[in-house]
Amino acid sequence: MLIHRDPPAVRTAAPEWVTGTVHVTSIAAAGDTSRLRIDDVRFEPGSRTHWHRHPEGQVLHITEGTGLMQRRGGPVEVVRAGDRVVIAPGEWHWHGAGPTTSMTHLAVLTAAEDGAEAERGEPVVL
DSSP: OOOOOSOOOEEEOOTTTEESOEEEEEEEOOOSSOOEEEEEEEEOTTOEEOSEEOTTOEEEEEEEEEEEEEETTSOOEEEETTOEEEEOTTOOEEEEEOSSOOEEEEEEEEOOTTSOOOEEOOOOOO
């Protein structure tokens, strides 16, 4: 067991993965002993990910605010604090804040055996 008492670092998401301002706090990073990754992700109003997919899928737990998400070929859907979203392995999707609201979620995924966590697609056009 390892207890971390120092606060985790917050970083700004890379612009090649998002539109707008997105802050990411890593809770658990995939590495030598585990393929599990957990991030606390805060989307400022109007910000969102690009289209992307995860080889092993992803679970999102919305903790604050109201946001939007979509899977390829489906409608844009509203998500709110308390919602849980299960994204299938390989499913193209995006998620982010509403136009005037912020949204925070916990993102949980398992890296593939080769270490891959996500594949990036094109920016989302609303």
